[in-house]
Amino acid sequence: MKCWKCFRDLTAYLEGTLGPEAQAGVERHLDECKECRGFAEFLRDNYFLAAEEYRVEPAPFFFTRVKARLESVTATTANSSWRVLLQPAFFSLLLLLGIYSGIRLGSTLNPGSRDRLTAERFVPWINELETEPIENFLMN
């Protein structure tokens, strides 16, 4: 048997699912080939290791923890269903309040007082073109 054939059948050989003839063939090859034998042992060890890890048990009082979790989830769901209803209502109310207070504030402003905030008063301070250049100032 060639090494590649042994490699192909190795997992099935380790699981014992090959036919009797093929099983004996792989076994003969493993007796002769050191590298394949080494890999077969390595593979068996790893499968054994994985199976060992798998034989774990959950910690004691598992049901108690599940029950506690179920209760907390139920409480959270109840809270969140209220939140689902209350949150949009609260924000809508806040928005309406903002709009209403804006309108009220706008209507209470005296229209005459706006004259004081006209552009003529502010533009000279903002517009740099109208300010006197330093050269002119020094020349005069």
Add this chain to the structure above:
Amino acid sequence: MTEEEIIRGLQSGDEKVFREVVDRYQTQVFRTCMGMLHHREDAEDIAQEVFVEVYRSVKNFRTDSKLSTWIYRIAINKSLNHLRKRSRSRWLQPFEMLFNGKSEESVYGSGESMPHAALEKKQRMQKLHAAIDALPERQKTVFLLNKFEELSYQEIAEVTGQTISSVESLLHRAKVNLQKKLWNCYKKECL
């Protein structure tokens, strides 16, 4: 107690029946989660979530499949979702390290103050998990259910919602891929 009685009891919210279900399936569910996640705390957390989900959605359970199959399906879906979340959160780890100066503790711990043999075993386990985790999701699921849960092809097909022939094919590919990965490791003496 027959399965029908259990389902009826669960649907009516009977706590005794729920306890019976948890006692009956906790080990299987925990082992399935453990096989997928390789982390005890995470596996226990997800196993708890599975039973909470069972309790909450048993009203929608259709009796055309077995209860155990349905529970397995929930366990696998929850574990896969957790794995996806975990891999997404790995992207954020460098930022966490940057801001907090520490990262989320490794699944395997630091390995300090561990006897040599235990440390070696732990390292082998890490490599083995890496090889199993590198399998595509469906291959990994089928492999774990067959190899460790010892479910039949028919049962795996019911749990994963695939045909028996595709389960056979996935399992074969999983074994070949795993063997190849372990061969590479063996050649490089990484274990």
